[in-house]
Amino acid sequence: MPPSRPSSSSLSSSLASLALFTSPIVGGALKESGAYWVCEKTGTKFPLLDGVPWLTPDPQRAIADWQNRAEALIAHFADQIAIMKDDLSRCPSELGRQRIKKLRTLTIQHIEFLKDVLAPLKLKGKLNAPQAAAFGYRLPANQGLLGYFQNLIRDWSLETDENDAQWAALREAMNGLEQLGRLAVLGSGGSRLAYDLHQSGVSSETIALDINPVLFLTTRRILSGQAVSLVEFTVAPKNLEATAATRLCQVPEPVKPGFMQAFADCYHLPFTDESVDTVLTPWLIDILPQPLEVLVGEINRVLKPGGQWLNTGSLNFQLSDLTKCYSLEETREVIEGLGFRMEALVQSEIPYLRSELSAHGRLETVTTFRAKKVASRPTRPHPDSRSEWLRDTSMPIPASQVVQASRVIFDVQAYVLAQVDGSRSIDAIALLVSQRYGLAEDNAREAVANFLARNADDGRV
Numbered sequence: 001m002p003p004s005r006p007s008s009s010s011l012s013s014s015l016a017s018l019a020l021f022t023s024p025i026v027g028g029a030l031k032e033s034g035a036y037w038v039c040e041k042t043g044t045k046f047p048l049l050d051g052v053p054w055l056t057p058d059p060q061r062a063i064a065d066w067q068n069r070a071e072a073l074i075a076h077f078a079d080q081i082a083i084m085k086d087d088l089s090r091c092p093s094e095l096g097r098q099r100i101k102k103l104r105t106l107t108i109q110h111i112e113f114l115k116d117v118l119a120p121l122k123l124k125g126k127l128n129a130p131q132a133a134a135f136g137y138r139l140p141a142n143q144g145l146l147g148y149f150q151n152l153i154r155d156w157s158l159e160t161d162e163n164d165a166q167w168a169a170l171r172e173a174m175n176g177l178e179q180l181g182r183l184a185v186l187g188s189g190g191s192r193l194a195y196d197l198h199q200s201g202v203s204s205e206t207i208a209l210d211i212n213p214v215l216f217l218t219t220r221r222i223l224s225g226q227a228v229s230l231v232e233f234t235v236a237p238k239n240l241e242a243t244a245a246t247r248l249c250q251v252p253e254p255v256k257p258g259f260m261q262a263f264a265d266c267y268h269l270p271f272t273d274e275s276v277d278t279v280l281t282p283w284l285i286d287i288l289p290q291p292l293e294v295l296v297g298e299i300n301r302v303l304k305p306g307g308q309w310l311n312t313g314s315l316n317f318q319l320s321d322l323t324k325c326y327s328l329e330e331t332r333e334v335i336e337g338l339g340f341r342m343e344a345l346v347q348s349e350i351p352y353l354r355s356e357l358s359a360h361g362r363l364e365t366v367t368t369f370r371a372k373k374v375a376s377r378p379t380r381p382h383p384d385s386r387s388e389w390l391r392d393t394s395m396p397i398p399a400s401q402v403v404q405a406s407r408v409i410f411d412v413q414a415y416v417l418a419q420v421d422g423s424r425s426i427d428a429i430a431l432l433v434s435q436r437y438g439l440a441e442d443n444a445r446e447a448v449a450n451f452l453a454r455n456a457d458d459g460r461v
């Protein structure tokens with residue numbers, strides 16, 4: 001039987017919870033105004049999505065970005081469904097048709113769920129798959145919106161000991177720490193760990209923060225007591241039946257009062273300085289795009305003096321700057337150099353995203369620590385290290401050498417593709433290219449063949 005709905009006080013974005021937050025960046029107080037929270041200093045409007053406040057800097061821009069991603073994703077699935085129809089008609093084996101049919105039916109169910117859960121984003125259906133790809137909203141779809149979809153299923157449905165193992169690792173690092181006070185969970189995702197902590201009574205209030213609307217709007221439904229049917233696309237199916245399956249996701253028991261969700265960027269937390277007792281970062285610190293120092297600075301800013309930072313997850317930094325891909329020892333050094341004292345650090349092996357349907361399963365060594373804030377560090381000037389004209393869309397873009405070079409690349413590529421008219425061969429296009437760009441014909445043929453072969457491999461011609 002699905003659990004009963006929690007009382008309205010449990011998950012509401014009420015005026016009481018409003019008092020916790022400030023607008024990110026300028027730190028202005030917020031007031032409720034219809035479907036928005038409004039910054040009293042700047043007048044910036046922060047919309048509520050299905051009751052969850054969107055508290056990132058420049059919310060309009062952030063939401064437009066997620067709308068584009070969502071439209072790219074939905075267009076991608078629509079293409080997949082059409083391709084699967086074709087596969088079905090070509091497949092010579094009855095068993096093969098059964099497999100593809102199952103996959104297609106569940107893909108359709110999945111896309112319907114995504115459209116429904118993302119309805120608060122007010123998708124406009126304007127960006128098609130090629131446009132999305134051209135603007136860099138990368139496919140396949142496991143990047144971005146659905147990157148951690150399986151975590152939702154792990155959190156709320158699978159008969160698994162994973163959540164218990166995670167909880168046990170954190171307990172060990174907490175080492176008898178019984179009261180966490182006001183707890184902010186950054187990159188909370190499916191939020192099972194935030195929920196387990198909250199239900200255990202160690203936090204007086206729990207604020208789960210994330211930027212991903214699929215994860216967080218689905219989490220919202222589950223936490224508010226709905227039983228939600230999610231599709232699991234199995235990583236390495238053990239057999240035909242295991243190709244994909246639906247999973248019923250729901251909370252074990254209604255959420256206790258004092259839990260709330262907010263969309264927020266962990267680099268720009270919507271809290272005033274020194275207002276939070278405990279910060280938890282579950283499986284977050286090594287997947288972020290900026291050097292660890294930036295996040296540590298922001299955590300230090302919002303923690304009260306003596307506040308605790310709890311972390312659990314992998315330490316597998318994958319930044320392009322090798323000097324920032326820290327080992328365990330360097331991670332500790334960075335954290336201790338930025339106003340924290342490491343109070344406990346344990347490494348334990350836990351199962352990760354295992355499913356009885358899949359032949360693959362991971363065992364991860366997670367690093368769980370508790371660090372106490374012992375010194376306040378000045379906040380960094382602007383944690384967004386991108387160029388100013390990228391942050392401020394009204395500024396002129398410098399016409400750099402790189403832009404000139406990119407223009408040539410896109411011009412050549414667009415020219416070659418424009419010559420594909422259903423009648424021309426590679427030889428014919430190479431001739432046009434050699435005339436236009438002054439290349440020797442043999443080189444032009446090789447270049448055109450190479451370019452089209454790569455595009456064919458990527459399914460673009």
Ligand SMILES: C[S@@+](CC[C@H](N)C(=O)[O-])C[C@H]1O[C@@H](n2cnc3c(N)ncnc32)[C@H](O)[C@@H]1O
Pocket residue numbers: 148151186187188189190191209210211212215264265266267282283284287288
């Ligand atoms: C590896 S997942 C972990 C999710 C969850 N904590 C768990 O343990 O299952 C990382 C999470 O961080 C979120 N995230 C990524 N960048 C973020 C950012 N800048 N601010 C807030 N959340 C972010 C993602 O949306 C995702 O939910």
